[in-house]
Amino acid sequence: MDRERLSALLDRHARGEVSRDELLEALAVAPFVELGDARVDTHRALRTGVPEVVLGTGKTADQVARIAQTLAAAGGNVLITRVTPEVAAELRERLPGVEHLPVPRLAILRQAPVAPRGRGPIAVVCAGTSDLPVAEEAAAVAELFGNKVERVFDAGVAGLHRLLASLDVLRRASVVIAVAGMEGALASVVGGLVAAPVIAVPTSIGYGASLGGVAALLAMLNSCASNVTVVNIDNGFGAAYVASLVNRA
Amino acid sequence: MDRERLSALLDRHARGEVSRDELLEALAVAPFVELGDARVDTHRALRTGVPEVVLGTGKTADQVARIAQTLAAAGGNVLITRVTPEVAAELRERLPGVEHLPVPRLAILRQAPVAPRGRGPIAVVCAGTSDLPVAEEAAAVAELFGNKVERVFDAGVAGLHRLLASLDVLRRASVVIAVAGMEGALASVVGGLVAAPVIAVPTSIGYGASLGGVAALLAMLNSCASNVTVVNIDNGFGAAYVASLVNRA
Amino acid sequence: MDRERLSALLDRHARGEVSRDELLEALAVAPFVELGDARVDTHRALRTGVPEVVLGTGKTADQVARIAQTLAAAGGNVLITRVTPEVAAELRERLPGVEHLPVPRLAILRQAPVAPRGRGPIAVVCAGTSDLPVAEEAAAVAELFGNKVERVFDAGVAGLHRLLASLDVLRRASVVIAVAGMEGALASVVGGLVAAPVIAVPTSIGYGASLGGVAALLAMLNSCASNVTVVNIDNGFGAAYVASLVNRA
Amino acid sequence: MDRERLSALLDRHARGEVSRDELLEALAVAPFVELGDARVDTHRALRTGVPEVVLGTGKTADQVARIAQTLAAAGGNVLITRVTPEVAAELRERLPGVEHLPVPRLAILRQAPVAPRGRGPIAVVCAGTSDLPVAEEAAAVAELFGNKVERVFDAGVAGLHRLLASLDVLRRASVVIAVAGMEGALASVVGGLVAAPVIAVPTSIGYGASLGGVAALLAMLNSCASNVTVVNIDNGFGAAYVASLVNRA
Amino acid sequence: MDRERLSALLDRHARGEVSRDELLEALAVAPFVELGDARVDTHRALRTGVPEVVLGTGKTADQVARIAQTLAAAGGNVLITRVTPEVAAELRERLPGVEHLPVPRLAILRQAPVAPRGRGPIAVVCAGTSDLPVAEEAAAVAELFGNKVERVFDAGVAGLHRLLASLDVLRRASVVIAVAGMEGALASVVGGLVAAPVIAVPTSIGYGASLGGVAALLAMLNSCASNVTVVNIDNGFGAAYVASLVNRA
Amino acid sequence: MDRERLSALLDRHARGEVSRDELLEALAVAPFVELGDARVDTHRALRTGVPEVVLGTGKTADQVARIAQTLAAAGGNVLITRVTPEVAAELRERLPGVEHLPVPRLAILRQAPVAPRGRGPIAVVCAGTSDLPVAEEAAAVAELFGNKVERVFDAGVAGLHRLLASLDVLRRASVVIAVAGMEGALASVVGGLVAAPVIAVPTSIGYGASLGGVAALLAMLNSCASNVTVVNIDNGFGAAYVASLVNRA
Amino acid sequence: MDRERLSALLDRHARGEVSRDELLEALAVAPFVELGDARVDTHRALRTGVPEVVLGTGKTADQVARIAQTLAAAGGNVLITRVTPEVAAELRERLPGVEHLPVPRLAILRQAPVAPRGRGPIAVVCAGTSDLPVAEEAAAVAELFGNKVERVFDAGVAGLHRLLASLDVLRRASVVIAVAGMEGALASVVGGLVAAPVIAVPTSIGYGASLGGVAALLAMLNSCASNVTVVNIDNGFGAAYVASLVNRA
Amino acid sequence: MDRERLSALLDRHARGEVSRDELLEALAVAPFVELGDARVDTHRALRTGVPEVVLGTGKTADQVARIAQTLAAAGGNVLITRVTPEVAAELRERLPGVEHLPVPRLAILRQAPVAPRGRGPIAVVCAGTSDLPVAEEAAAVAELFGNKVERVFDAGVAGLHRLLASLDVLRRASVVIAVAGMEGALASVVGGLVAAPVIAVPTSIGYGASLGGVAALLAMLNSCASNVTVVNIDNGFGAAYVASLVNRA
Helix, strand or coil, X not given: CCHHHHHHHXXXXXXXXXXXXXXXXXXXXXXXXXXXXXXXXXXXXXXXXXXXXXXXXXXXXHHHHHHHHHHHCCCCCEEEECCCHHHHHHHHHHCCCCEEECCCCEEEECCCCCCCCCCCCEEEEECCHHHHXXXXXXXXXXXXXXXXXXXXXXXXXXXXXXXXXXXXHHHCCCEEEEEECCCCCHHHHHHHHCCCCEEEEECCCCCHHHHHHHHHHHHHHCCCCCCEEECCCCCHHHHHHHHHHHCCC | CCHHHHHHHHHHHHCCCCCHHHHHHHHHCCXXXXXXXXXXXXXXXXHHCCCCEEECCCCXXXXXXXXXXXXXXXXXXXXXXXXXHHHHXXXXXXCXXXXXXXXXXXXXXXXXXXXXCCCCCEEEEECCHHHHHXXXXXXXHHHHCCCCEEEECCCCHHHHHHHHCCHHHHHHCCEEXXXXXXXXXXXXXHHHHCCCCEXXXXXXXXXXXXXXXXXXXXXXXXXXXXXXXXXXXXXXXXXXXXXXXXXXX | CCHHHHHHXXXXXXXXXXXXXXXXHHHHCCCCEECCCCEECCCHHHHHCCCCEEECCCCCHHHHHHHHHHHHCCCCCEEEECCCHHHHHHHHHHCCCCEEECCCCEEEECCCCCCCCCCCCEEEEECCHHHHHHHHHHHHHHHHCCCCEEEECCCCHHHHHXXXXXXXXXXXXXXXXXXXXXXXXXXXXHHHHCCCCEEEEECCXXXXXXXXXXXXXXXXXXXXXXXXXXXXXXXXXXXXXXXXXXXXX | CCHHHHHHHHHHHHCCCCCHHHHHHHHHCCCCEECCCCEECCCHHHHHCCCCEEECCCCCHHHXXXXXXXXXXXXXCEEEECCCHHXXXXXXXXXXXXXXECCCCEEEECCCCCCXXXXXXXXXXXXXXXXXXHHHHHHHHHHHCCCCEEEECCCCHHHHHHHHCCHHHHHHCXXXXXXXXXXXXXXXHHHHHCCCCEEEEECCCCCHHHHHHHHHHHHXXXXXXXXXXXXXXXXXXXXXXXXXXXXXX | CCHHHHHHHHHHHHCCCCCHHHHHHXXXXXXXXXXXCCEECCCHHHHHCCCCEEECCCCCHXXXXXXXXXXXXXXXXXXXXXXXXXXXXXXXXXXCCCEEECCCXXXXXXXXXXXXXXXXXXXXXXXXXXXXXHHHHHHHHHHHCCCCEEXXXXXXXXXXXXXXXXXXXXXXXXXXXXXXXXXXXHHHHHHHHCCCCEEEEECCCCCHHXXXXXXXXXXXXXXXXXXXXXXXXXXXXXXXXXXXXXXXX | CCHHHHHHHHHHHHCCCCCHHHHHHHXXXXXXXXXXXXXXXXXXXXXXXXCCEEECCCCCHHHHXXXXXXXXXXXXXXXXXXXXXXXXXXHHHHCCCCEEEXXXXXXXXCCCCCCCCCCCCEEEEECCHHHHHHHHHHHHHHHHCCCCEEXXXXXXXXXXXXXXXXXXXXXHCCEEEEEECCCCCHHHHHHHHCCCCEEEEECCCCCHHHHHHHHHHHHHHCCCCCCEEECCXXXXXXXXXXXXXXCCC | CCHHHHHHHHHHHHCCCCCHHHHHHHHHCCCCEECCCCEECCCHHXXXXXXXXXXXXXXXXXXXXXXXXXXXCCCCCEEEECCCHHHHHHHHHHXXXXXXXXXXXXXXXXXXXXXXXXXXXEEEEECCHHHHHHHHHHHHHHHHCCXXXXXXXXXXXXXXXXXXXXXXXXXXXXXXXXXXXXXCCHHHHHHHHCCCCEEEEECCCCCHHHHHHHHHHHHHHCCCCCCEEECCCCCHHHHHHHHHHHCCX | CCHHHHHHHHHHHHCCCCCHHHHHHHHHCCCCEECCCCEECCCHHHHHCCCCEEECCCCCHHHHHHHHHHHHCCCCCEEEECCCHHHHHHHHHHCCCCEEECCCCEEEECCCCCCCCCCCCEEEEECCHHHHHHHHHHHHHHHHCCCCEEEECCCCHHHHHHHHCCHHHHHXXXXXXXXXXXXXXXXXXXXXXXXXXXXXXXXXXXXXXXXXXXXXXXXXXXXXXXXXXXCCCCCHHHHHHHHHHHCCC
């Protein structure tokens, strides 16, 4: 409910086309559907330009399925993240046509064509094979949002030649998503090689002093490359979401 | 030295216009000026599209001045961050025409006009008066990089009406920089109100359990708004740098 | 054993109605029942005005059951928290009539009517569907203590309209319990919207930099709203307990 | 701007008493005074029932003084916390009649009588002499808000008899504020002795493993007494604020 | 090999009763039995006055059994700590007569009478029923070392009367072991009540901000009672070991 | 006020020698002197067998002086720890005859002879010259409490021969206090060399990853020698206090 | 692709023996095999003198097997670390002749003789039986790299005689690898006893305040012995790798 | 006192050339000079092959001077680290001929020629100008120990061309010391570029989430390059010490 719509509404009220009660109702009513334990935001696409996504973490299979069904009823594409095998089974039963990608732990219901968008490709680069689930989550989500995605996987900084071999891919991207665990140095090195914004995703890959991804997170936050911003550990989805916003024409 | 220039160089070498020694030299020579204790990157603007900036932290007044002089000799605008009063005095003596902004702790030498750029304004919103030095650093840097900046200061979430009063400013921005210390909730609330990317800057403002800004940093990294990315604590410069990249036409 | 009762006791001793040994005994005897591995406090209701509660964490099913039986024998209502399925099974067998609520992980034996009490309703607001077990623990406990409870669930700050749609519920509450994981911003936003005390409950919902709820905990402790106090991570029971004390007429 | 006032405003608009532009203005205008670097909330007392307070932390002496002057112009009492000697000097010059309390680091401008309020006294108990500045901040603020305050100072748990000697004071309080550094055990012990809500304030007093008050903070959050809630380290003001809300008739 | 024995050895060497090679050998040989992956210290009792104990943590069932058998061959009593059910089964098979105590996770092979020792009883006090495994480990170990032990269980500080009811037990002990999780306040309170040394054992009981026992550990290290020292989290064995040393006549 | 004295008091009350009001008074009155901001415990020596000590940390020079004067009036020896030069100056002025030891930061007023006590000497061993202030605090305090003290300073584990050269001193001690910063390994090595209890004092000496003494603290808590207990970082006083208790005949 | 090879390549290009396209290709091509989700570095041995190793952590059994097969095809020896039973089963099926060492969790395919190398033996010393998996990983890897290895196991500092009994082994080593959990003191003690470099490996063995190996890690980083460097917790492989480099003739 | 010398001593004792008392004395006497508060190790060069160094941290100017004088009397070169201006002044007065290097905070007394040693040069590479004090400490110490040192300063990974321009210097080094603050990525990148061992030195340079160097430390410990080991934050001396040992012929 922005200022312009409010102004229009008040005009119609002034002309008697909208009653005071209707006006109050319109001002108060929220663009969500009440499910009891969840309030599903069916207007989010309208407000933010990207379809609502169901974050699977911490929800029961039944909750995920009900929310997904509510969103599916609106006719758009539906994306569910952090899909466990249990949730996937539940979704396949209750959401016909849903597609399950086990590596990035995503479920997608495609009901509408995805229009290509974006000023250029989004490059997703990751440091090691172990970072693949997070990197692939970022790549698949960015594709679903209409972006062209180029993958550069297993290109950690200790084998710089593997990274430099894909330098042209990185340089022609309009945004780069850099995914790395352990020491997280990939973000700084990539940041220094490209002029585009780099969204860094620390992963929980590592052991001992990696502290579940905190080492990589701190490294990325302290990047000496000024074009780096950071999202939460393992948050491939968030990186793709922001990259998609940045890539908008 | 990118692939195209390498290709051209090799062509010229093949035609005998460039000797083998000259070629080797060209391949090895780095686009920086050696100052002994610093290697000043005079070609960075070329590579990344933004002028080199001198990060003042951890450098002596003499080091900052020498690096700034080297960059100034190249004729462009020069920006120095984290300028202490001592450094400012040194700069005023050795860099005629330099301008010192004490609140955001910046020094600027303007030698070239700043062309307006960017798809829209960058909004800089901060939670409290105490966050002002960081917020103003972000705002002043973004302006120096050619962006139109709109400031919304002292608009913390505990007085939501102060934030909502500036909702139109936030909504018309192409990027929002959200600066907050203490609990850092501003990033999530702003993230939910706008469709643009939000760059969150935690500040070290707070006491006790704020742990020098770590509380705000963690909050921002865990934002439930998907359009939020984060930079280091008090890193107003970094936020402006990325916002400027994102705002490019 | 407060000063008044001590005074009375001493009077009776002085009048010879109570022997020295009886007096010593009365002074030393503690109002608890010794179970060997537990000392069950059967007089707590007397001392604090709220029935004793069995905290299920860290106790074996047998220990929980024995303590609950001892308390049940006193005739009042008995509440057991953090009830695992194993404990629930044990309780159903040994405590006839016990009721098990799986979502908030509570078991309740109702043996006495609960008198309505409190100056007004207690509002329990939570940020996401995943916070529901903790929020529902707070709500159910507050109801068992005689309070009217109003629930506002899945109202996180990134969708501010969902929260504002329930603003009237929040404003008419005499105490608000705000339950949130991730960045925990809900406490500050709600704190700024109401005049009543807000009891913030961080939850362990989140991943990566949420550090098992520590991020939300720190955010809430640093709240810029002055009417916020905090309890331990996931401590819905504690929040309800204090809210109930505050709500007393 | 609550729902009732909105409804009234819309009625007046419908009757033509308020123009559309006036209505829009009323809806948008925020109850604050714009000072450039601060937005002073002059209506806060109206909204929350307690006067606005200037938190001195992180503000320059000039900023504190300007905000205080703005608030003073509204005619009520003004309270400034965390007042350094520099700020105190500035305030004495620019805010005639201001009173400076150096131990609790407060400045107070009394312009209106403080009406006694509250269901009973608020007890402020602290563990050691070193905790006095925080405890006295809590006590003085609670008094300024109209409460009767009873102080029990230097009553740490290692000398239990010093605490028990004041048991009657603690028991007749309607709220207890427990202030302690080091191991913070005072909160749990007091919590077990009284039926009233206990607001625990960890202090930064201690050394080594006290980690600047984090040890006491963690202890208080883990209190085995269910009537304890916690505020930030050294936050005597916040404790008094909430205690005052709880104590309202 | 202490100085006296060295002196005697050198005398015998001087008299020709011990050859140079024998002397060298005696100086080098260590009083342990090499098992390949373990070096079992069969002379420890001699050196330190307390029998060798097998710490079960991090060893395979086979390793524990082999070490225990080697120690058993020396004829003394053998104590194994942190005995998992798997290790217990292995021990029962290979170490006839071994006794398994499941609550404190101990296994004991009694082959020699335990002589009573100690200046007085050791009191073991714990805060809650959940702390029982650690408290019972301390108590059982202290008994095996020949001490008289008095148990005061479930006597947390939030129900001070339960603790004070056992005050005489605490006061007549020559050492007190205080076992507590959560906020660990028991150590300070007990420390203030007795004149004897108090050995504090934090336990990992708690949740959320207890951080696996770190909250209790920090509290105990910061105890305002000067007679408190601390051992590692859940280290009931270590507390009993030191208490036994302190209690020696 | 222990059970025996209570019993005697009640007898006298029964015989009419003590009135009810006198009895109540005796039960309530605490053995401390109220100074307003401090409650000075003049009976502590009676209760715990060791003179009251003024911990200087966090108190103003005036507070320290007033408390010391109150204790001095009782005629015994007075010990003040953590004495800054400012406090020392204040004490010299107001407490004639006070002695100031700058290295261990102690002030001592000797008014009574110190009777020798203890089963044997207390050895104080420290790792490096930098640990000397803490080690000397422990040594001087132990001496003031009547113990014979033997110092082994600058005997870190990286030069094991320096430690072993004093092995006989360590072995004949009835308690050892091991003081070390950095990696804190001294406690484990000494613990393995002696049969007596070892009280480990981590110091804040070190830099970087020593984290202000936390590294040494953690090492000492994890000691593989079972006869080691730990006190807070830099707490030389506490170590001496406990060592003195342990050393009692 | 080092400078010399580049120079030679350019010469051949200048002589027309290598076309411009071939030259470009040679400059760009990376010495790895693309497997889709992994880029296997078949030239690493050439670059660094040690065979490529497959780090098993975080990879699926299928990924490990495919990478191992690709490396095996090159004819050299292949080493896989952190081999779980599942991975071991997969490898046995797909990599005939592979050898599985369960204690150090290694798999080795021997296809080429290992030439003895190194200036002297590498000593691997560990503190306790529980540290054996990490110590044995270091020892076995060092042997596979051609070094002579001497093992000193279960020689913790609390039983110094067990360590000193192997002093000659330690002193004749050209590098020492010191493996310890808990307080990690072994590194400092060994560091002080030998002149050779000591590579310290903290292990995650311990409980409570060992914080998963962080205590030992911090201790080792703060070692007062200057010849100690540190690798990640449980990183036996890394220690052996560096020890092997240091031991090169 | 190693085994061989012990054997010889025992022979002489057997032949009557050394009395039993002399033998005992020789076995006990430590090769250090007792200064009261320090035990100066004058035989360290003998034992470890490198001259004793005075670590300046935590010592008073007087202590440093006395220790340095004792060492100087032995005639070798003396190195003092972490020299503050105060200590430098004291040394200049009491140690004629001492040389003070302010940037690396070293003082050196050259009394003997430094023989060139080492298999090759040691390269010291640092990330930024701010890391210079630590890098220069490493370089100057390595030179004093007889090594040839090559410096590559201000070569952070965000400007990879600056690092690659010095690739030949790095590749011909027999050991590389990599010094970096902030994200510490330099260690991993250098580790991947060279075959030699890399000793990583995290520095405390950075702000906010660098946590005083902990971010760089964690990154280096998690390096994906296997040839990297780590020393304490800012420990340039330690890195040079180990590098020197590794570089020995």
